[in-house]
Amino acid sequence: MTPMAQALIEAGKAAARGEVPVGAVVTDAAGAVLAAFGNEVEARKDATAHAEMLALRAAALRLGGKFLPGCTLTVTLEPCPLCAAAASLFRIERLVFGAYDPKSGGVEHGPRVFEQTTCHHRPDVVGGVAERESAELLTNFFKTRRDPANSAGR
Numbered sequence: 001m002t003p004m005a006q007a008l009i010e011a012g013k014a015a016a017r018g019e020v021p022v023g024a025v026v027t028d029a030a031g032a033v034l035a036a037f038g039n040e041v042e043a044r045k046d047a048t049a050h051a052e053m054l055a056l057r058a059a060a061l062r063l064g065g066k067f068l069p070g071c072t073l074t075v076t077l078e079p080c081p082l083c084a085a086a087a088s089l090f091r092i093e094r095l096v097f098g099a100y101d102p103k104s105g106g107v108e109h110g111p112r113v114f115e116q117t118t119c120h121h122r123p124d125v126v127g128g129v130a131e132r133e134s135a136e137l138l139t140n141f142f143k144t145r146r147d148p149a150n151s152a153g154r
Helices: 003-016 051-063 081-089 131-146
Strands: 023-027 033-038 072-077 094-099 124-126
Touching: 003 023, 003 033, 003 051, 003 072, 003 094, 003 131, 023 051, 033 051, 051 072, 051 081, 072 131, 094 131
Parallel strands: 072 094, 094 124
Antiparallel strands: 023 033, 023 072
16 A cells, blocks of 8 residues: 555544544654654644644654654645654655645645745645546535535534
8 A cells, every 4th residue: 555545544544533633644754654644733623733743753663763753744734834854853854745735735836945045844735636636625525515515513
C-alpha cells in the first residue's frame, strides 16, 4: 500500500469519527511507515491535533529524536501554515500532499511557509497526488454537514 493510500484510509476513519477528513503518514527513507493518523481535533478538544502534527510527533518519538531526516510526510490536504512550519521544524526531507487548499493552505497558498526567508528547512514538495480522491473526501464530508436533513440535534 502506498503512503497516500494509507493517508486516505486515515482520512476516511477521521470522517467516520466526525473529524475533518485529513490523513497523514510519515515514512522513513526506506519507505517504512513510522506513524499514521487522521485528524483528532474534536476527540482531543485540541485545535492543533491535526493529522500532520500527530504523525510528525509520533514518528519523532518512535525514532527517539527531534528531527526526521530522510523522512517523508504524506498528507491528503495541503498543510496549513501550522503544519507546514512543523514539517520544516522536524526537518522532513519530502512533503507529498493530495488536494490543494486555496483557503487555508500554507505551502502553495497563503503564507507559503517554505518560501519565507525565515524558513530554516525547505523540504522537497510534491502536490496533487491523489488530488481527486482527497478532495472528494472533503467535499462529501462538508456537503453532509451542510445538508439540513443531517443537522437535526446538532
